[in-house]
Amino acid sequence: MRLREALADRRVLVTGVTGFIGEALLRTLLVEAPQTRPVVLVRPKAGQPAADRVARLLRRRTFAPAAEAAGGPERLLERVEVVEGDLEDVPALPRDLDVVVHCAGEVGFAPPLQEAFAVNVVGTRHLLERVLEASAPGPDREGRGPVHYVHVSTAYVGGRRRGPVPEASVEHAVDWRAELDAAVRLAARIEEDSRTPEVLARFNAEAQALHGRAGPLTAAADAERRRREWVLAEQREAGRQRGHSLGWTDVYTFTKALGERVVEEVGAPLPVSVVRPSIVESALEHPHPGWIEGFKMAEPLIMAYGRGELPEVPAAPDSTIDIVPVDHVVNALVAVCATTPEPGSPQYFHVSSGARNPLTFRRLYELVREHFLAHPFDTGEGPVDLPVWDFPGAAPVERRLALGERVHATAERALTYVPRSERVRGWSRDLDRLGRRLALLRQYSDLYQPYTQSELHFVDDATLALHRALDPQDVPALGFDTAVVDWPHYIRDVHAPSVTKPVRKQDELRRMRARRGPAGVRRPLVPAEPGAEPSDVLAVFDLDGTLLTANVVETYLWTRLPGLGTAGQAREVLSLARSLPSMLLTERRDRGDFLRQVYRRYRGADLRLLDELADTVLAPALLERASDAALQRVAAHRAAGHRTVLLSGAVEQLARPLAPMFDEVVTARLAVDADGRATGHLTAPPLVGEGRAAWVVRYAEVHGFDLAKSYAYADSHSDLPLLRAVGLPTAVSPDVPLLRAARGAGWPVEVWAARTTLPRRLRTPRAVTA
Template structure:
């Protein structure tokens, strides 16, 4: 392709001796009139505002957007949803609605990177602002999007500008949106030009894409699977094999992702970049240079893009970007220190200035085969140091504190900037302290105090994970000594037509940081947080699955299934055994039996941790020789009041509410069926352990059928539902033990009752209700019901 083949009209470009970069001669709406601009990344942060700007300020420019299908939503559906957003209101209303706007102004191309479809043959400018913007994506994903996707897109663009014989008929302008941080771990001034490196992007891409297959294979090796399975078993063994297997696979998948992220980070740093994002973006620029030899190419390198300074309104932002999680964490009091250097420059640039710069670049005509580079940054002429932004953010939250903070009433942390190493050591020691506390917690008896300690530890763990992740991601950015030269960008902004300055200015020296941080950015990003805090305060601790049964309409199509021990009743199978056995023994025999049980108790506890079924079988062996008929008689005549005294009044009230709602009430327990006889008036169905007896009616020490524990309870419930037409999505389950996790997961309204720590954590993760049903037995626990 040669310049002579260019048949498209392009704007007049003026060059002067001091600023050789292209300059503008005329208004942008005139320079880009009639031009078709194909865009990628339009559903992203920069792309969305770029489309808005074209639609509102460039009435004669034709935008064409490449958007992928998402689930059942077509590309057009997604674009229609996009222009229904608030910022498009004026242009949407003027067009007569979202669909009318899309039909009249926007050409939609359904496709994805790197699977790029044919592009319009009349395209003039292609703006590529799609890309993986996460700093730590898996290595194969980063290469697929930022390198392979870029290559595929440029090839399609070049193809669209050739005729059937492969001859060039027009010279398009390719505008590549990169990042200023493709400079990597360099220091000092970074010119607006190609980054110097000798990395073979083809070889690195092949290796990066192959990494997933290698890591997937490693994750399936016996040693790795053994490690992951044992980790899962320690947490889920009591729930059952399938639950353990599912968690093992979850851990394997997470391990693969973590290894691919680590592979990307280490490869990038081994070659001089901070992370795989900047590494692959730098290689993407090399792809652009190689494929752009016969077209016009401009590379726009924004620094850290944050909320808008002025357009579409001050503080406009979509989602949280780089700085927002850290700012909010500080406002919550959860960021006690920061690893950055106080004198390092944090190069932030508002989104609208980036968009304005991109549009101005689109209106230029760079020399064919000579890429132009533009840094859209603030550090060169309006620097903001880490210490400076800290002071501004601290002042903002001091004047406008958040409602929900880590330590209500306490002042915000004061940073001393001790250095990355000191912060790293603090994190390591905190992680060790957390690990030791977890070990102690695992041995603590179940209680409200233990659960509260677990919640505090979980909050501490989340905080540590947050700090560790951001320490790894942003540590180098916060110690950066880069200086992005922006001479070409400054020359371009100074060449704006006077009538375009208000709408299209992108001079990063025109605003002051105090106004931007305290009056624009922080209020913008905290608005939704404050709204959610207010909603949580208004809603309080209202449970999510503890449904108000007075409004339930499921009727007989729903069941309410309850566990016994620890859920509705304060007892356990060992205590129940002593109730059953001791009354028939002499005082000396009672002492001996209690002593034997006490000696066996550690073994019982270990068996219970390994497998609930084995534990029950071990305890029920001790029933051998007991007269079952005599036990039934004692339960009905003398033991019933003591048994009922241990049932929670709150549990009975909930059971009655279910019965009033027309639900079938089910008790499912590992306790001996005989001991549940006093509860028959409360439950429509009782499923309990049945003791096998000999010809004389005495217990053999065995069960008549396997105990229903763990996953077998879920299987029983599903079978019962299929036989009786039960809608499990409208049904309820109540349990206290992690072994009942499969049963709770089977229904639509699971409730954890005074749960053990593993179940409490699972319930919290799934947003299930957690309730505490207190019991106050009328008889002391040591007293044997007679």
């Protein structure tokens, strides 16, 4: 009997149809077994009902042949019954089911411990309990036996053993109930530990060191982010270590093995089949060669090698990497669905290739290398140089990786003490690339090493016998003998081109953007029409380091030294030099305290003379230090009808030459005594960090501006809250922490360099407010 006839009129429920194997299985049932009546268990997501998710799924190219045969995607949807629910709370299942195929599961190598158990163990138990209910005898089950439960597991449930692995129940004495209870308690304890004073103090100190200048709330938010990431990392590590301690490669294979034990115990009254694929990769033939959804196990390694980012792997060259195309897996599942195992006697099937068609790591490397030599990645700087793998072993690879991590950490610490410049920003980009590369190598070493060094041999006698029992007419579309896979053709000509295609498209888009101009430069602002209504857009500019290529210490010397005389100037410069290290340490901790230290040095200065100096002597110098690009950007915003704001912690005398270009100027003001001399204090706290963001938010509320459409330009990490307060921020000649934050958020980064060749002509001065 052919498979389509054996499955005709059978009700087959499939879980995980929005995942890789589940989608492929549903497609095969609809195309190759058109008389089958599929049922899918799908959870709602992000406010989208399960039926809508399935409708979108059936419109994919994967289902085009089935949709065409049915008369369109809408008619195809009529063939599929949707049951809304998930594994945490499985609803009652239809009573007329014949087969349930459980494809859903946590397939990541390193999920948090409790999440892996929740899906692979608890979720399996919940589903089995509902299958048992649906199988209970009754009038609505007349003529039907118990539901055949087909469980999709993994061939690696055998753990870190060596030699042949039989198609049988895995031998172990681990109590899944005890492990489940322990996992839940351990995950909760890790969460509790993250809130202890000692641990929180470390997160607070790390966040304060990086974000203290931006303000306490910014630092607090980063401390909480660090806490959550620590919890996640610790829960992942707990799962990995528990799996290792019991002989499994990771928490994924550990919980999948316990899931099988749940099937064997809870599902004992049912006919049960356990299908164990090895490493599932793209399709060999169906739905089309190279079809794949998302990155699986081999793709990150292939991509990293092709980009020159994987100099070596801790793999044994003669070890087998057991890869199987996804269409072979689903074809085997379809054939298993047509079997009728005895209740209480589970049958096991390995869908793998290593037993009769082994692919070694060295051969995989050679084929991938051949592909990239013929079709190299081009990131815009020419073809990528491909590393040569010597397979030195795990220990040498670990030593090189650890050395690289130490060098990177040392360079990171040194970078924090180097004054900002375009060269320093270039160094930070190089360090970031190195950091990402090292993190990638560490991930591969920790997660993949147990697989790359495995010496497993998955026996597939039962699977081969099932394939040989197929009607010869079914073999072209539904065969699953992995011995027919031609590895050079599959790896070099099918799989590698498929998985690299979307990345090559992204590279081409990046090259096109690079040809259009520097990254991050905004399109020109459109001038306002004559007589147009006032704009609801703000354009907020910082002064030091943004509009001016100068810092607050430098501008202090400009204003202070001319009134001191030769001897006084020498004493002031010497005194400032002695205080500078302490001041810089303060600046790294709190920008406001740093400004107060600088402005305290104005004590005794005659404010009238400072004003005269600013208007006569300093104005030309300040204007010559202003960036042409900055002034052009301010003028463009004014031409567009935007309200321009100069927001600075500098004293008002330094902002006065630029005031005519702005609608609003907010600066620091020196307090004076009865004689008009500076006291060394300010009339109000300087606006820095979160204070600037709060001022802008309040200003927009009072005057009716739309911050989502507004702009902000700043250079310092202390201005991070200000930039986050608007919808269109730009980092200008940023320091390293702001550069990294801008890149992470996708903000434009521009360099506004000063030029001193153009004369500065400003409009009639406007009022300066504080």
